[in-house]
Amino acid sequence: MARPAEFDRSEVLIKAMDVFWRTGYTATSVTDLVNATHLKPGSLYGAFKSKRGLFLEVIDIYANRSLTRISECMEQSDSDSSIDAISNFFLRFCQDIECDKIGKGCLMVNTMLELATEDDEIRAKITQYLNRIEHCFYISLENSRLKGDLKIDTDCDSLAKMLMTGIWGLRVMSTTRPDPMIYSVIVSHLLSSLHQARA
Known part of the structure; x- marks a missing residue:
């Protein structure tokens, strides 16, 4: 019996991510994935079971990258203020979308718009990741409130949701x-609401 072809799974996932990100899940064919990853269809199916199985792993890779980036941005801020860390994140986020010359948007947001009403598992998976991103904002805001950097009556939950709404809107735009x-x-207006909550 022939040995299964060996390949770098992470590298394949990154290449597949680029295809799904540019084309969308539905419009991406197995042929597109074969051409991008340079794997035979049998190897793709053997490793990921299906196009959907591959896509679910791609979502995990993309979402965890996003979460890591947000966490690192919060930790690497030159200021001790969580407010400043969030502001720095949004300034970097703004630079990123300015560099998106082909309008790829966000893979998670794109997928929610495409599949949310059709695939409960994918919707639940992405919702979970988006909630974790929102929770990062909430924790930072709540820490700022407890430290006295924000007004004591600041509704950190609503403020975190507003920030997430801004991300969604900017990504779609x-x-x-x-x-x-x-x-x-837009980012300037978004952050003005944040700074108005300073103590």
């Missing part, structure tokens, strides 16, 4: 490739 200046304006 980025797929239309507007004038990059609009991102800075």
